């Protein structure tokens with residue numbers, strides 16, 4: 207059972223933060239989210255307090271995170287669930303993948319969305335997602351179509367599910383790998399990882415944080431989660447992070 211009492215603040219933390227559903231509210235369309243100046247100020251302050259040990263760990267592409275977090279660009283970040291990673295020095299690490307089978311998959315999925323109103327196709331380049339938030343009754347149809355496509359393009363790919371979304375991605379990389387890599391490098395190395403996320407794809411991050419004697423915090427529902435702590439919603443996350451900064455260590 208996850209604890210609702212969050213850990214006592216300590217000065218040596220490194221933060222790994224999911225974005226959608228954790229720092230910003232989920233919207234009907236991935237492009238419709240609205241990052242607030244307050245949230246960006248919190249990230250800036252956290253970076254100052256932790257010597258820069260704050261990384262975004264998202265299913266979005268890094269380029270998309272940059273435009274979302276403007277004017278904060280170049281933040282350490284893992285995009286596409288860990289397939290791409292930008293370290294604290296700004297170097298990009300990228301998992302190369304076979305693009306061509308995915309091109310075929312995208313066409314099949316595009317045809318599928320034309321026939322199923324309300325389902326949204328999100329093409330992130332290296333991965334592709336079907337969102338059914340606006341057509342919840344089509345959940346099983348969306349999953350079935352993705353399974354069909356996965357069978358067609360083979361074992362180098364896998365499906366990952368989230369809130370009202372199913373995504374096809376190259377297999378073998380997840381958010382937890384990105385956390386492990388950040389933790390080997392400054393300014394993260396030697397700190398205690400604190401991973402906050404809200405969805406199934408965050409579970410790998412929770413497990414890695416746990417294995418490093420860090421803290422795993424899930425936003426909202428914690429049934430079947432590896433997270434050891436839970437926090438009710440985005441507002442609570444922002445307040446908690448705000449207090450971390452205002453808690454005076456010095």
Ligand SMILES: [Mg+2]
Pocket residue numbers: 224225226227228403404405
């Ligand atoms: Mg999320």
